[in-house]
Amino acid sequence: MQKYCKTGDKTMAMDDCDIDVFGPRIEGGAALLANRELAVALRADGDEAEEENRALDCVETVRAKPNEFWRFMLRMSLGAVMHPYEYAKILMQLGFEPMPAVISTNWLGRTTLFLPSANHYLRYIRQIDGVPGLYRGLIARVMGSTVYAAFSGSLVNLLGWRHLETQTHPFRNYLCNMLRDALILTTGLAISHPFYVISVRQMAQFVGREVIYSSLKGSVEEILQQAGPLGLYVGFVPRLLSDLGVLFCTSTLSALCARFGLFNSRRREYNSVLIQFGAVMLFYPLQVVGACMACSGSAVAAGAPPYMPVYGQWVDCLSDLVVRGDHYRGAFMFRRVLSKVQVQRSRDPFTVSRLM
Incomplete structure (x- = not known):
């Protein structure tokens, strides 16, 4: 029995057509490799775009920040x-x-x-x-x-x-920042x-x-x-003592509020002002x-x-x-x-x- 194979629009005999058993596998591997290269290229483009956006944000921040x-x-x-x-x-x-x-x-x-x-x-x-x-x-x-x-x-x-x-731990970060601010405050006051x-x-x-x-x-x-x-x-x-007390109260209360989410992000600035005002009034007798x-x-x-x-x-x-x-x-x-x-x-x- 004569066997036939179809190539394009023509029907040819099996003897006249070349059948490559590995053709589809090679074509599939090439497509997979091409897809991977395309994904890598897109990812690189995305990283470059993200880095460019970050650089633009930094430039805008520097421009917005006054001297x-x-x-x-x-x-x-x-x-x-x-x-x-x-x-x-x-x-x-x-x-x-x-x-x-x-x-x-x-x-x-x-x-x-x-x-x-x-x-x-x-x-x-x-x-x-x-x-x-x-x-x-x-x-x-x-x-x-x-x-x-x-x-x-x-x-x-x-x-x-x-x-x-x-620091990875919030408590260590809080201690380091407060220690740094306390040293700055003490040095300037002295x-x-x-x-x-x-x-x-x-x-x-x-x-x-x-x-x-x-x-x-x-x-x-x-x-x-x-x-x-x-x-x-x-x-x-x-x-x-007054300035260190105000620093300790404001830093501690702000850290606790941020840790437990007590204050909304929109109200955080106003609440920080209220916390600082309360701390200043608490230690005001030392100023007198x-x-x-x-x-x-x-x-x-x-x-x-x-x-x-x-x-x-x-x-x-x-x-x-x-x-x-x-x-x-x-x-x-x-x-x-x-x-x-x-x-x-x-x-x-x-x-x-x-x-x-």
Whole structure:
């Protein structure tokens, strides 16, 4: 029997057509290889496209991120503009109340004693010293901020901890970041604190009308002559504890909220601000103690009786302020309610008795 095979549109005899048994297998292998090469090429193109997109994102991020120098200049300019309010806040923290309390009603409609706000302080200072008097202590404060920004990361850079490798465990990552931030904060505060002491004493001269701390060089010489090198660091410990406490609270609460998903991503920024505000208010009494200790026992009248007792240690200052109810003075600058503790201690020569 003659056998036939079909090649294209023609039907040929088996003898006339060549049958390759391995033809389909070879063609299938070539197709599979071609598909693999195509998949590899597509994957390479996808990786290149992804890398290109990442590079574009990095470029956009760099373009969107402002220069660090201009950010610093903007922050310094804003601080200089708002310095009069910082001046009034320091006077409040020192307990200087040149104007008497007034009777008014609170949010609930109850009759309450209110102390003068920051705007009253600014008007009072301008009446005595003029507009330039509102910027007393500005140079020392700007110098302190500049030194803090320039040298706060010097120790971390020396140790090589500026860019820590991301740890696989979240708790280790949290500890490493908090340790790095604590070192940055401590270094910057240790370098800039002498300028803080000078700035506080320059602003405190308004109380007794002294001119001892009129310049940076003269202020340093006066402090060194009076108390030695340690005089430049009075009030350093409570300020350091306050900043470290705020850092610990904000870092811990933010890490816990991110770990358990308590906050929505859209509300994370607002919640971070609320957490930081609560931490600052919790440790605010230590800021008051730092300001008082920077001035206590100095050559200005604001650091001696009858305006302030002479404290030996910052713990004594904190306990004394808590007993009197003065540990939150200056925390609220525009609606300052006179607490019941201060009203009851009307015979105390260092409290509200000289104001009523």
